[in-house]
Amino acid sequence: MSDLIAIFLGMALINNFILVQFLGLCPFFGVSKKLGNAVSMGLAVTFVMVIASIVTWIITRYVLIPFDVLYMSTVIFILVIASLVQIIEMFIMRTNYALYSAFGIYLALITTNCAVLGVTLINNIQKSYSFPESMAAALGGGIGFTLVLAIMSGIRERLELADTPKSMKGLPVAFMVGMLLALAFSGFGGII
Amino acid sequence: MTSFIKEFSKGIVTSNPIFVLALGLCPALAVSDRLEKAVWMSLGVLFVLLCSNIIISAIRKYVPNIMRIPVFIVIIATFVTIISLVFEAFVPAIFDALGIYLSLIVVNCIILGRAEAFASKNSVKDSIADALGITAGFAVALIIISLIREILGTGGLAWGDTAIFTLPVLGDHPLTVLALNPGAFLVIGLLLALFRWVGVTKNE
Numbered sequence A: 001m002s003d004l005i006a007i008f009l010g011m012a013l014i015n016n017f018i019l020v021q022f023l024g025l026c027p028f029f030g031v032s033k034k035l036g037n038a039v040s041m042g043l044a045v046t047f048v049m050v051i052a053s054i055v056t057w058i059i060t061r062y063v064l065i066p067f068d069v070l071y072m073s074t075v076i077f078i079l080v081i082a083s084l085v086q087i088i089e090m091f092i093m094r095t096n097y098a099l100y101s102a103f104g105i106y107l108a109l110i111t112t113n114c115a116v117l118g119v120t121l122i123n124n125i126q127k128s129y130s131f132p133e134s135m136a137a138a139l140g141g142g143i144g145f146t147l148v149l150a151i152m153s154g155i156r157e158r159l160e161l162a163d164t165p166k167s168m169k170g171l172p173v174a175f176m177v178g179m180l181l182a183l184a185f186s187g188f189g190g191i192i
Numbered sequence B: 001m002t003s004f005i006k007e008f009s010k011g012i013v014t015s016n017p018i019f020v021l022a023l024g025l026c027p028a029l030a031v032s033d034r035l036e037k038a039v040w041m042s043l044g045v046l047f048v049l050l051c052s053n054i055i056i057s058a059i060r061k062y063v064p065n066i067m068r069i070p071v072f073i074v075i076i077a078t079f080v081t082i083i084s085l086v087f088e089a090f091v092p093a094i095f096d097a098l099g100i101y102l103s104l105i106v107v108n109c110i111i112l113g114r115a116e117a118f119a120s121k122n123s124v125k126d127s128i129a130d131a132l133g134i135t136a137g138f139a140v141a142l143i144i145i146s147l148i149r150e151i152l153g154t155g156g157l158a159w160g161d162t163a164i165f166t167l168p169v170l171g172d173h174p175l176t177v178l179a180l181n182p183g184a185f186l187v188i189g190l191l192l193a194l195f196r197w198v199g200v201t202k203n204e
Helices: A002-014 A025-030 A035-064 A070-095 A097-110 A114-126 A131-159 A171-190 B002-012 B025-030 B035-058 B065-090 B092-098 B100-107 B109-119 B124-154 B181-197
Strands: B156-159 B162-166
Touching (some): A035 A097, B035 B100, B100 B109
């Protein structure tokens, strides 16, 4: 059990997807201008990460390893993620339209989010996690992702009002905020 | 020939993928701490973008519109798998250093963006020029960032295990933070601001 907590905290804080592993930067700089949008996007990514980790773990364990075709993982995983996102989108649209109108546009963007493909590759290829371990990693990664997206959006809402130099407006100052957040998160380095 | 040169040069300055379009930022931040990694990553992107642009523009008339994105992704993923296996076999040290970022070329917005915006609408020749230009722009950006981060962050420049040069004072007291994660955000943010300030790229 303590292993699972260590993996969860490690993925959420120490090896944070955005600030340490630089995965999923497009939503970090693109979507994170409003707190509500940022949290919705983060939760949608977490949800897809967990489902994708379940499916890719099963595929790795019962298809890729027995047939010795682990080198095909990139092709298989991206297809799994793309079709999963489509299925989830259709399912949510039919069952809960209110949820769909809140999450819908983010789901389409998730297919090309490197954090989702990243977590499946880390779980199955780089670390060869067991099933509970990969669940902890996916959940931790997703929650860490949501956390940083939410922090960033709060800061950017305030930055809109700040008097930044003309050349620094928009993306450059967002990078500066990213730098400060990365410095702050590097303080988590020693907790496990 | 003029259209070839036009398509090529546009990728380096006016639509530089990193500094102007701000696409493909994940690898730009992740593998730019050493010059060597930046160069090999650029070679990987060159291979994948060139091959996928050629194939996609060659088959553009036979792919039904509704199926185009899945088809593009499978083509791109195939070439990424090929280049990963090649790197693993011939330059294993680089393969280990690049880690999952080599596989993640699949979801790099630059590659799918060029397939969708350019190769699926233009001839094979123009698509080759486009791929070369965009990769050159990507490589130039990555090399500038990695030179700054490696020289200031480690106090010298190294290729493999051999040091090319070491700076007199910085060699003993390097600005290590630039080679670490916060340094990636700092260097790229300052470069973006610098290019806007001197007018290479437009303000928002």
